[in-house]
Amino acid sequence: MSLKAISATDAASLDKDLMEIGGWSLDQLMELAGLSVSQAVWKIHPPNAGKNILVVCGPGNNGGDGLVAARHLAHYGYTPSVYYPKQGKNELYQRLRIQLETLSVPFIDDFQSALKTTDFLVDAIFGFSFGGALRDPFGEIVRQIESANVQVLSVDAPSSWDIQGGPPKEGPGAKFMPHALISLSAPKPCVAFYRGRHFIGGRFLTKDITDKYGLDLPKYQGIDQVLEIGVDAEGRL
Template sequence: MCSYLIKYGACQTLSAKAAAALDKELMSTGAFSIDQLMELAGLSVSQAVFRVHPPSLGRRILIACGPGNNGGDGLVAARHLYHYGYAPTIYYPKQSSNELYQRLSKQLRDLDIPFVDDFIEAEKSSDHIVDAIFGFSFSGEVREPFPAVIRALEETTRPVTSVDAPSSWNIESGPPESGPGSKFMPAVLISLTAPKPLVKHFQGRHFVGGRFVSPTIAKKYDFDVPDYQGLDQVAEIPSGNQKL
């Protein structure tokens, strides 16, 4: 059991504002590049997926990528998953002109990983889904074309792994009261660096990824580094009041 429960009766969390400040600090005084951080984030996502759904349970994995960094984490995860033996398919409807995302996409195309336009259709022939649409910087409304995707994620019978946040959820207060996402509960959540306040509302399997944070940074932002084991880039921690 992680020490989160001991301290707070629930996981110690990082607000959206604190998460943004931490990211900024890692990339300034922390001297990390975004390439490095995204590689490590995507690697940890791929490890959480493997732990819960090893390729023997189904190789066809559909990865929905949003327009920002959360989508970039999904692109990196897709590459690692391919190398673990999965057959990924990418849904990436709002491809950024950002050079980093372009490069991550090219790396996938060089592996002949298909990019598809129709999420609803692709969902039918997948074994498992990764939701890398919105992360900690999401707020407000879900914009087109994502409302239909969020509804499909609500209704799918396939297990869904969300990256950092179930997409459409408010980072502080959790699921929206109505509309797309109000009934969305992914099977798995991987919190990057530290859990966000929305985890109070999450009831599935919960992982934390981010085995690069210095004790100084963790102390400054007042969160606990989980007990990573062996070579793992992820650690499973309790969800809400659940004990492992």
């Protein structure tokens, strides 16, 4: 199964429509995104494969998705920890942090040591709005993730990748190919460069929204919020 990709501009417009027309709040969209990420982790790396999950969060909405995912993972019985080097200033992110602190989920400072001991990593640094070169400290963070011997799930796009053009030609991220990728709402064009396990998450879109943006409604199974789909660089994408 392959799905139509959506550009970064249309992805931003879709989110705006959901909030201004569809009645959704940013909190709700982030909660659903983080829930989808957590379910993808469960399918890829169940707790019996190792409970230590390192969630690396950026300063924007992608990082917020990671914070929500960490909370759900704690409830599932994992032992998540969060690396959040540049925290979002929005009050929403502060509340998400408090929710994790009340669950005793640690926010770590020594990323290098945590990377050596984790069983699995969630890359929630940058999403569809990323563009340009990586700024400190994220270049070094991506470089370390890229060379680590740990499976990675990237949220919406592998961090450092151009949303349209894929991985950078050189520097941090040039050889970054995470084990798994979860596309939220719809795949982004960079998925055409991706080789690995690919999931879709976004079981809340309505037919009018998908029709407006020419998207497909995947056939999610049971109560799952995610669905594993193929990557077809020659097809619909």
